[in-house]
């Protein structure tokens with residue numbers, strides 16, 4: 231079959247959707263244009279590679295068919311804007327790749343037809359991230375896309391598992407594309423692999439070691455190659471393959487310590503510490519004096535201790551953080567919680583024992599979190615890492631693809647995602663993106679550094695914590711999360727009974743019930759059924775409108791800011807006070823009994839700051855107590871002896887914990903001190919320190935709030 235060339239003057243892309251384009255560019259023209267692009271290619275090794283994040287509106291499923299079950303068609307039969315279901319193409323790269331967000335190559339089929347092939351979302355660890363000239367690939371159920379300009383089409387591969395790198399000897403390659411084996415013997419391939427390894431071209435090294443293994447039947451030759459390939463896979467972070475290679479390298483003798491050692495390191499890389507421990511213990515039995523095994527074994531035991539006890543040296547973890555080091559080598563302590571069906575939605579997290587306010591609920595190391603805190607890049611970086619890891623370590627699929635991916639994707643899943651077809655794990659990038667948006671958390675490098683009300687850093691990475699992702703949202707949540715690098719710490723904000731569902735706030739809760747529920751609906755597709763939202767929805771629209779109006783009046787008067795130490799005129803304080811009283815009256819007693827009154831938080835905080843500036847300590851006490859009340863807490867009684875923790879344990883089940891609660895209790899302490907109520911001041915400091923532990927994840931100096 232020849233290249234289809236037709237007269238110019240074709241119709242627009244939309245008009246031709248579904249049709250075979252009447253004119254396609256010939257190979258020479260394609261290659262020449264490609265060459266000019268290649269000359270402009272940025273080859274600097276550290277240039278950040280752009281990521282093509284999928285637009286969900288164009289979602290289509292990944293192929294779950296084997297290339298051997300598809301009808302192979304020539305390039306000339308590709309139809310514009312069409313997913314060729316049940317069909318596949320086999321093509322050879324006729325040019326070096328242009329590597330940008332994807333890798334674009336000129337390819338040709340067995341009939342001499344040429345076209346452009348754009349492959350996206352390949353891991354850097356794969357040869358397919360830039361298909362070398364001469365390689366033959368199969369594209370399953372290809373999508374043929376117009377590039378905008380007339381006659382300008384390309385085969386666009388979004389799902390990484392939709393393209394397969396074929397071995398040169400694969401019988402599926404049609405005769406005209408067949409080069410035969412590039413190298414003759416297994417030894418040749420091994421030597422080529424060793425050379426690629428020395429040149430640090432690790433994907434090529436893996437490819438050549440694979441060819442060497444395929445070319446030999448000699449077990450004695452193959453064992454050391456498996457060891458080498460295990461080593462390269464460890465470098466590439468392909469732990470599943472590294473483990474399989476390491477185990478395949480065993481010969482049954484005492485030298486097998488190396489196989490168990492490598493397999494143990496691979497299992498460690500997958501955070502599977504129990505398996506890693508078993509493998510490293512076997513390695514140590516075979517070679518008890520080897521210091522490397524001893525070191526890895528001790529490290530693994532430390533992770534298992536963390537998983538078992540939940541004992542962490544949080545200050546040391548904080549001290550070890552730096553801009554280059556945010557991935558902490560720690561195990562996850564999850565045994566206080568379990569995943570089970572929730573009355574609110576799907577699955578949720580539940581307490582496996584009684585927990586006291588302040589207790590660690592769980593500590594989880596991120597399943598995946600790129601060290602990328604630039605707001606414009608954080609989401610794309612997480613998406614790219616998720617895709618890469620699912621390709622490189624298919625065993626992750628069980629945990630990651632099991633997460634909720636949004637209502638539309640629940641229906642659209644083919645069920646084949648994560649299964650192995652044609653030797654690769656099926657990765658559907660649209661499902662990955664759906665899972666990312668519904669489950670990722672934003673994480674500061676350290677919550678302690680980020681919670682200073684005066685100076686939040688605002689630079690947040692995005693990450694995936696699979697266990698934490700099973701938590702449903704509540705505005706009046708019974709836990710709080712904080713971060714130390716990629717470690718998430720969840721603490722109880724009040725007492726939790728065994729079997730109780732554990733909730734967290736997905737995002738800082740907005741003041742107005744209608745706005746925050748719009749946010750939940752738009753972002754996560756649910757209506758919040760927490761005590762606060764259900765309660766507030768009982769209040770008539772007219773009352774909500776009145777509260778909005780009054781809050782807007784306070785915000786306008788005060789510029790939405792809090793006073794510093796400057797002297798605020800009495801008249802202004804009186805005006806805000808009057809509005810705050812009206813606002814308080816706009817909260818119906820029967821609706822708000824025992825519930826936070828969030829619209830009152832800002833006016834009361836403003837009055838605290840204004841009276842503090844005037845050293846009017848009695849008024850500071852009054853309004854600090856109101857701030858606590860308005861977050862749903864019972865206020866401490868001056869006439870009684872009270873335990874500082876009671877603020878958290880005796881306030882019912884609808885408290886809303888934030889750093890502002892801590893700040894209010896600390897200001898309360900300062901005012902009591904000034905008024906000579908020493909005991910009240912001391913108790914308040916203790917209560918504030920306790921609250922600060924909930925907020926930052928571990929005990930910290932309250933003075934950090936001012937820095």
Ligand SMILES: C[S@@+](CC[C@H](N)C(=O)[O-])C[C@H]1O[C@@H](n2cnc3c(N)ncnc32)[C@H](O)[C@@H]1O
Pocket residue numbers: 572574575576577578633634636668669699700701702703704753754755756757758759760
């Ligand atoms: C991260 S998942 C939480 C775990 C999820 N329930 C599951 O079954 O895997 C987020 C999704 O859970 C649901 N969800 C979370 N909190 C909820 C709530 N309070 N009420 C109803 N649905 C909720 C929403 O559909 C949201 O998109």
